[in-house]
Amino acid sequence: MSDLRFAHAINRALDDAMASDPGVLLLGEDIANAGGTFAVTRGLLDKYGADRVIDMPIAENAIAGMAVGLALGGFKPVIEIMFMDFMTLTMDALVNQAAKLHFMFGGQSAVPMVVRTQHGGGLNAGPQHSQCLEAWFAHIPGLKVVVPSTLDDAYALLRGAIDDPNPVVFIENKALYPMKGVLSDDVTATPLGKARIARAGSDVTIVSYGAMVHQAMAAADQLAGEGVSAEVIDLRTVQPWDEAAVLASLAKTHRLVVAHEAVEAFGVGAEIAARMAQIGFDELDGPIMRVGAPFMPVPFGRGLEVDYMPTARQIVEAVRATDV
Amino acid sequence: MSDLRFAHAINRALDDAMASDPGVLLLGEDIANAGGTFAVTRGLLDKYGADRVIDMPIAENAIAGMAVGLALGGFKPVIEIMFMDFMTLTMDALVNQAAKLHFMFGGQSAVPMVVRTQHGGGLNAGPQHSQCLEAWFAHIPGLKVVVPSTLDDAYALLRGAIDDPNPVVFIENKALYPMKGVLSDDVTATPLGKARIARAGSDVTIVSYGAMVHQAMAAADQLAGEGVSAEVIDLRTVQPWDEAAVLASLAKTHRLVVAHEAVEAFGVGAEIAARMAQIGFDELDGPIMRVGAPFMPVPFGRGLEVDYMPTARQIVEAVRATDV
Amino acid sequence: MAETKGAAARRAAHGRNARTPELIELYARMVTIREAEKSCGALFAAGEIPGFIHLSDGQEGVSVGVMASLRADDTIASTHRGHGHALAKGLGLDGFFRELMGKADGACKGRGGSMYVADLSVGMLGANGIVGGGVAIALGSGLAQKLRGGDGLAICFFGDGALAEGIVHESLNIAQLKRIPILFVCENNGWSEFSPTSTQVTFTLEKLAAAYGIPYFGADGSDVETVAELAADVVDRVRRERGPAVLEFATTRIRGHYEGDSQRYRKDKAPPVDPLLVARARLDERGIPAPDIEAIEAGIRAEVQRAVDAARLSPDPTLESAAAEVYAPAETTA
Amino acid sequence: MAETKGAAARRAAHGRNARTPELIELYARMVTIREAEKSCGALFAAGEIPGFIHLSDGQEGVSVGVMASLRADDTIASTHRGHGHALAKGLGLDGFFRELMGKADGACKGRGGSMYVADLSVGMLGANGIVGGGVAIALGSGLAQKLRGGDGLAICFFGDGALAEGIVHESLNIAQLKRIPILFVCENNGWSEFSPTSTQVTFTLEKLAAAYGIPYFGADGSDVETVAELAADVVDRVRRERGPAVLEFATTRIRGHYEGDSQRYRKDKAPPVDPLLVARARLDERGIPAPDIEAIEAGIRAEVQRAVDAARLSPDPTLESAAAEVYAPAETTA
Ligand SMILES: Cc1ncc(C[n+]2csc(CCOP(=O)(O)OP(=O)(O)O)c2C)c(N)n1
């Protein structure tokens, strides 16, 4: 057990993956000499050298395209795209190339690569540096999408993502980087696609992922005080997501709230709600509620951003609204 | 009334918009001399000249970025991105720039621009030339998204999109281009955001948009033969979408199917289903069913693609499945 | 580094270009930027400006020198390091500080902040959080200038690190192909965040421009008079010829990449060339009395302080008012 | 258009490069591509090949000449016009036709078709439906070659129209910066779909490469021996120097942009330079008996016909089998 920050857990996962597999390479802007804008890759250049920890020029589409070529060439590249907003520049490489090659080439080769990036608000970074765009990638067959919420998961899921033979978008929430916590001694690579019951409960299911899981836990605490027992499910992987786990919980609680930091409309929560409105319809005792950001760009100003960010309070209200 | 093809209706909308507003410009690859890969812009160069119908080099991100600058400069650019799959290269310009400027600059300026593109399968164009990615754009505050299904709507909505002061992604389905039909004499610009009841009914609501509306109509025909009266709603605009119209229909029919050609998972239908599972929960007499493409890249082979494409038959089955 | 013939001739004849403002005026504008950014640094350190801010200390000569030749109807698109561009183009100190502090009456109503500050009324099309993001916007704006007729032009500013982005190359090609009146201005400070740009870009802009057949001019960006004279010529040329040109200035990024950057990675220990000191020494040489200069400086400092104080008292925006401007209403166009 | 010293010397000494295959062999490979594409055209017209197909008639000299110097462990990334590249790199006619006809035993199990045909077992990393899409993939593949050690290299093919895309420029910069063993091969056929590339690209690749400091070589792509000799030298150089080079070939696109393109827009009425006729004339000159050549041609035609016939009998794929390969299963790696 060690006391660390979220960013350190990611660093350790990269470190251990590189130590155990010489095919693992890191590429990104200012990740080597500078150790990353959020210091996530610090120390790895010294340990693994400039052939494996590679500083790249500001050319996101080329970086992502190179990862595809490296993956086809037998390596396991882990690229860093500094802010998720810059993923806009990588969409051809990820969506038209990485996601499709295994299928489109008739299964000739896997494309084992990971794109690490970070999303989310809370740092007043403004409209072009705060977006949560995971729903885009979840819509693309061939990609996997992971959003960890805890130190253990940051480690285990990143190891799992690197082990996975498919292109994985691995999303860190920037507000979590400084979060302190414990990294368990026995944490190892976790295969992608399994949710985690963050808190067991019987009256309502709150499904979430990433930083919002912490809001969901706070909401569950508050609800417990009101005599409502909430089960909190941390999806961990949003593509593929653990439909069975959500359905099983719903079958127990009969009420569902889905919460994420991304804009509510057309977000990841829409799929979960829609799916449960189909396969879980008979279990539902009330409307499915979603909590997400309002439909606007992430505003800059301090108060604006605070008011913009979805909160535990909104989750509590949503839980109440499932009880018609 | 004139007998035309779908592509001609779009051509006429461009023509009329250019005739009525000298600020309307067209930019795109092979749209001027060649009249467009699907001949949609044919004849416009001769009529409006090379200053207003502008052939561009293969540089999608720059074309989209230029549209933003032209819009800020008082013009109304209508750019063509030849295949929706190539929109992957325009995402920074559209999502980080066009969508956000009005908001992010405090309302100083509108960004009146239209991105015309085409999506969909049916031509065996393969995985990188057939995708339906409208859900991405619908998730972005600041963008509007339109997908017409008829000649009248192709005309009216494109005029409406050009009149709209916001960036609009206007999506044509490539399989519809040769579709023959009638363009009404009195068709004019329609403001975006209003759905159309394509067929009235009382037993089940089928929500759709674009080419899939025709499958929904075929399904309704078949259902009528079985004594089931289906109401078909053509959304026309998927961002913003006409929530009130869908809810009103649901309040009448109590059963809901959402159908589109895009991959079902995390598609536009997810939002509609999720929203109705919230605000329409009390109206629902059965599970909300979705019909969409399976979770795979659009395959090339003839039989493969036929089996891949969602059909009227699947809509009929989905309607049956709402009746639990 | 080519030099326009006109500039050389004028220098020979008059010592300086009569069309550009007096040095004292250029100096005052640079001081305004420096003082404003000093306040930004302090306000950031004190937590009164949130987010990320990238100061342009050392690069004021470019902002002021280039903008000296522009009119309000000329447009510029800027970068993440855009304070100097915005202020030199005419954004007022009030709108500036209020925006950076996230206030309701900021230039962008507190929704953008430092990285997105814009003032369309003076042709400032926005700072930009995306490296290279402003380049194609300026290109479109330049095309608008051309299609409107007249002799307006567009400028895009970008850093040396941005040269690695494809969009810059796409835009150079289109600018030349379509003969768009746009001036590409590269502020070459040698750094791309924490990396020397020499480790990121393998070509010089001069050679690149030559490949595209676009006229290239370069100069020392820390000499505001040189910048102003060269820019006056090149802007004039773009106005007349209705086609692109490239300008590159060697500059120094005195502070870190962003505020809070300790610059421990920095090996260039030579003291930075400060355009304010260069200009100040020249004013002394030319016999401008020090008290006159100091009075100007004091006036600017007071003006900046006044703007900061006023910004502090400004109201915060509400989410409702922001929510109301996600889309432009139908009447906004036409 | 620089020419390598070695090639000139060898030509002076021997008349031709001893390291490249005999002309008759190069000719036979070109005939294979031509015959295969002729069948493609016919099958497309008959509706037996669906989708969009872009034939490379006129450009066979480049595919065959360049690939003559490559080994199976060298990798290539291709374009929408990729049939010639694929066949020359070693994709068999059976896998080829079955793929284009969408059959279960096609090279890609009928899921990709013409625009995405690939055979990783011979280092063919795929045709590509995205202009410029293969360039960065080849760059990554080249980096893999470098990191693996050995003297393998990667090649990206691209058309002249692709020069307008930013990704090409990003990749040139990175290739030189990181010293990646990649050969950029531009097939300059003068057309970008229906537009002359002169209306789309304002620079020459030669000047562009010079700006990047990347060695550039150009030649007539319709002379397969010239291509093969030059490519042998340049490939050799990339192998040894472990850094990038650029090769550009002037070629003719004999057919339309895609099948079905009437080419009414085409003003260049001079008969195309056909690399097969060029080679054939030279074989005649060198006294190779016509019956020998015709026997080879007939053999190829028969082989193509056999592959087409077999493809016709091949089974169609099922959606279930396609659905099973959207993701690679865990055991695929390592
Ligand atoms: C597309 C994109 N990639 C990366 C970044 C992160 N970033 C911000 S500034 C910067 C360096 C820019 O260097 P340069 O263009 O020389 O400008 P300077 O900071 O020196 O003024 C980087 C990499 C970004 N904002 N946008």
Ligand SMILES: Cc1ncc(C[n+]2csc(CCOP(=O)(O)OP(=O)(O)O)c2C)c(N)n1
């Ligand atoms: C990103 C992208 N934009 C546009 C297209 C449509 N397109 C296909 S081929 C082509 C022209 C390519 O010209 P060139 O690179 O010279 O290749 P050629 O067809 O001459 O072989 C275009 C515009 C595309 N496939 N991908």
Ligand SMILES: [Mg+2]
């Ligand atoms: Mg710099």
Ligand SMILES: [Mg+2]
């Ligand atoms: Mg070409």
